[in-house]
Amino acid sequence: MHDETQQLEAFQARIDAGEKIEPKDWMPDNYRRQLIRMISQHAHSEVVGMLPEGNWITRAPSLRRKMILLAKVQDEAGHGLYLYSAAETLGIDRAELIEQLLTGKAKYSNIFNYPTLTWADIGMIGWLVDGAAIVNQTMLAKCHFGPYSRAMIRICKEENFHNKQGYELVATLARGTPQQRRMAQESLNRWWWPTLMMFGPPDDQSPNSAQLMRWKIKLQSNDELRQRFVDRTVAEAKAIDLEIPDPDLRFNEQTGHWEHGPIDWDEFWRVIRGDGPYNHERIRVRREAHERGAWVREAAEAYALKRREKAASAAG
Amino acid sequence: MADEQRQDTELTLYEVFVQEKTGEPHVHAGSLHAADQEMALQNARDVYARRGPVASMWVVPATSITATSPSDAGPFFDPAEDKVYRHPQFYRVPRAARQQAKKVTS
Amino acid sequence: MIETAALDAQMRADLVEYLLRLADDRVVLGHRLSEWCGHGPILEEDIALTNIALDFLGQANHLLELAGELEGEGRSADDLVYSRDEIDYRNCLLTEQPNGDFAATIARQLFFDVYDFLLSEQLAASEFEPLAGLGGKMHKEAQYHVRHSREWMLRLGDGTSESHRRAQAAVDALWTYTAELFDGDEVDARLSQARIAADLESLETRWQELIGTVLREATLGISDEQQYQRRGGRRGHHTEHLGHMLAEMQILARSNPGAKW
Ligand SMILES: [Fe+2]
Numbered sequence: 001m002h003d004e005t006q007q008l009e010a011f012q013a014r015i016d017a018g019e020k021i022e023p024k025d026w027m028p029d030n031y032r033r034q035l036i037r038m039i040s041q042h043a044h045s046e047v048v049g050m051l052p053e054g055n056w057i058t059r060a061p062s063l064r065r066k067m068i069l070l071a072k073v074q075d076e077a078g079h080g081l082y083l084y085s086a087a088e089t090l091g092i093d094r095a096e097l098i099e100q101l102l103t104g105k106a107k108y109s110n111i112f113n114y115p116t117l118t119w120a121d122i123g124m125i126g127w128l129v130d131g132a133a134i135v136n137q138t139m140l141a142k143c144h145f146g147p148y149s150r151a152m153i154r155i156c157k158e159e160n161f162h163n164k165q166g167y168e169l170v171a172t173l174a175r176g177t178p179q180q181r182r183m184a185q186e187s188l189n190r191w192w193w194p195t196l197m198m199f200g201p202p203d204d205q206s207p208n209s210a211q212l213m214r215w216k217i218k219l220q221s222n223d224e225l226r227q228r229f230v231d232r233t234v235a236e237a238k239a240i241d242l243e244i245p246d247p248d249l250r251f252n253e254q255t256g257h258w259e260h261g262p263i264d265w266d267e268f269w270r271v272i273r274g275d276g277p278y279n280h281e282r283i284r285v286r287r288e289a290h291e292r293g294a295w296v297r298e299a300a301e302a303y304a305l306k307r308r309e310k311a312a313s314a315a316g
Numbered sequence: 317m318a319d320e321q322r323q324d325t326e327l328t329l330y331e332v333f334v335q336e337k338t339g340e341p342h343v344h345a346g347s348l349h350a351a352d353q354e355m356a357l358q359n360a361r362d363v364y365a366r367r368g369p370v371a372s373m374w375v376v377p378a379t380s381i382t383a384t385s386p387s388d389a390g391p392f393f394d395p396a397e398d399k400v401y402r403h404p405q406f407y408r409v410p411r412a413a414r415q416q417a418k419k420v421t422s
Numbered sequence: 423m424i425e426t427a428a429l430d431a432q433m434r435a436d437l438v439e440y441l442l443r444l445a446d447d448r449v450v451l452g453h454r455l456s457e458w459c460g461h462g463p464i465l466e467e468d469i470a471l472t473n474i475a476l477d478f479l480g481q482a483n484h485l486l487e488l489a490g491e492l493e494g495e496g497r498s499a500d501d502l503v504y505s506r507d508e509i510d511y512r513n514c515l516l517t518e519q520p521n522g523d524f525a526a527t528i529a530r531q532l533f534f535d536v537y538d539f540l541l542s543e544q545l546a547a548s549e550f551e552p553l554a555g556l557g558g559k560m561h562k563e564a565q566y567h568v569r570h571s572r573e574w575m576l577r578l579g580d581g582t583s584e585s586h587r588r589a590q591a592a593v594d595a596l597w598t599y600t601a602e603l604f605d606g607d608e609v610d611a612r613l614s615q616a617r618i619a620a621d622l623e624s625l626e627t628r629w630q631e632l633i634g635t636v637l638r639e640a641t642l643g644i645s646d647e648q649q650y651q652r653r654g655g656r657r658g659h660h661t662e663h664l665g666h667m668l669a670e671m672q673i674l675a676r677s678n679p680g681a682k683w
């Protein structure tokens with residue numbers, strides 16, 4: 001017991017001294033559990049996030065847009081892959097993590113439980129959703145768990161193009177025909193509030209935040225991150241004459257920040273509990289792909305086994 | 317039997333090392349899953365070489381890597397710290413020779 | 423080497439037609455592969471299939487730009503992709519076949535990739551310089567495509583009994599679209615005479631050999647070599663699948679004429 005307290009203190013002292021924790025280091029069970037939860041949620045979000053955007057790959061209106069979107073959704077698959085690997089260093093394997101996603105035990109970002117109804121939604125995801133993700137991920141790249149931080153550094157490098165292509169797409173629509181302009185504004189109206197929710201509940205209602213910050217997994221609070229995103233995005237919306245759908249939005253001269261109106265946290269909790277517009281559909285599609293791929297994975301494994309046996313008998 | 321047939325699998329974990337330019341060391345880039353080495357290599361190319369530049373890649377089954385444990389760190393690595401004579405800065409070189417060496421290398 | 427300026431009217435028209443055939447194969451196949459994105463059997467394969475889709479779409483883009491330029495009617499690559507009807511598409515029937523299960527996709531890719539590998543090898547030596555440049559790039563990419571589809575075919579054919587059954591069924595179902603790959607008409611004849619286009623006849627023998635070797639190694643075979651062979655893609659006579667594919671692909675672009683994206 002005494003030993004455990006000392007270990008805990010030593011662990012915290014390492015973090016306070018700015019050291020990074022690596023998977024083989026001693027760590028509190030709770031730390032391990034929280035990290036697995038957080039990193040795998042993040043991984044699931046990347047993979048489920050492929051679906052709403054994937055919904056428009058076959059309808060992308062130009063070759064250039066089609067290639068950009070494909071490359072972008074492909075990157076998200078890569079992000080999922082890096083993050084699953086980071087979680088795996090903590091002693092859980094990917095099959096188990098995927099199982100948790102497919103059985104509804106694990107969460108993923110709420111934002112992907114909304115449907116992509118128009119082409120403008122593809123721009124909005126890049127601009128707003130990836131924009132919000134970058135704010136969050138830039139922080140996580142500096143977090144004090146080595147594998148998570150390394151995965152994030154790689155991801156941040158790729159993420160910039162996602163945000164830029166999205167904003168470019170929206171800007172093109174905003175400058176386009178009246179029909180395109182309407183499409184862009186309508187889409188912003190639907191995506192704005194769910195994007196603000198991506199940063200999680202306000203600081204006073206975020207149960208895990210304090211501990212995660214002590215461990216330097218999170219370095220900034222939900223509200224701080226949300227504020228950074230709002231400031232940046234309001235300016236970008238103004239530059240292309242789109243209106244943020246918030247009548248209470250105002251600039252505070254004193255703080256130099258844009259203040260947004262109240263967020264509908266009931267909606268947030270409802271979607272988290274599973275009653276978002278697209279929760280069931282997203283998981284259904286993931287499960288279908290996984291089940292339809294089972295025989296392929298088995299074949300690859302069976303073939304590898306046969307080859308190994310052949311090689312062994314040739315050698316023996 | 318049925319269980320055996322439908323045992324879900326995500327294949328085997330591989331670690332990927334990438335050399336960006338010839339002459340440079342291979343550096344750990346990340347991990348992936350594959351059933352065998354050939355597929356691991358192909359996947360490594362698709363996952364970790366999409367944005368180049370890459371000169372060469374290694375893939376290694378994660379289970380084949382032997383690593384030090386954190387408790388080894390002290391006994392393994394500390395003793396190296398007091399062998400100052402292994403570092404060139406330990407040695408005094410007369411100024412004239414130092415300047416001559418600078419000319420030759422620059 | 424033949425420069426663009428040196429082409430006579432006939433040659434120019436032939437080349438436009440030829441480039442459309444090359445490009446349409448790639449637009450259609452790239453589109454089919456892009457349908458896998460987010461639905462692959464394993465995350466790594468999602469990424470691999472997307473890479474191949476991107477290769478084909480990139481190639482198509484270059485080929486269509488060149489076609490538009492030679493045609494001289496101001497049509498861009500996008501005009502050619504998004505404003506042509508089914509009957510004007512020149513891709514072979516193989517490329518438009520639906521993805522089916524993973525085995526069907528791999529069989530389709532193997533048949534096409536080996537063809538493309540041999541074809542692009544010849545194109546890289548084309549007397550028409552712009553085509554030779556593109557051919558070289560295509561050939562490099564085709565080498566990896568063949569490696570990917572071949573390795574998978576071995577695993578599916580010689581994996582489990584289920585995968586073997588599925589792979590064999592896929593080969594059997596798609597074999598009927600393979601002869602068309604080597605059909606030549608006057609366009610091919612004139613252009614290969616001028617050493618601009620590939621000589622399809624010489625490709626066919628090597629294709630048969632290479633495919634035969636892969637299938638044998640994968641413990642697979644061709645159930646009926648004498649079966650009826652479907653044709654018509656190069657003349658715009660497609661299977662019904664293409665119309666649906668284009669309807670989806672073109673809907674947004676067509677419903678907003680003149681808009682920029
Ligand atoms: Fe991402």
Ligand SMILES: [Fe+2]
Pocket residue numbers: 076130133159162
């Ligand atoms: Fe992204």
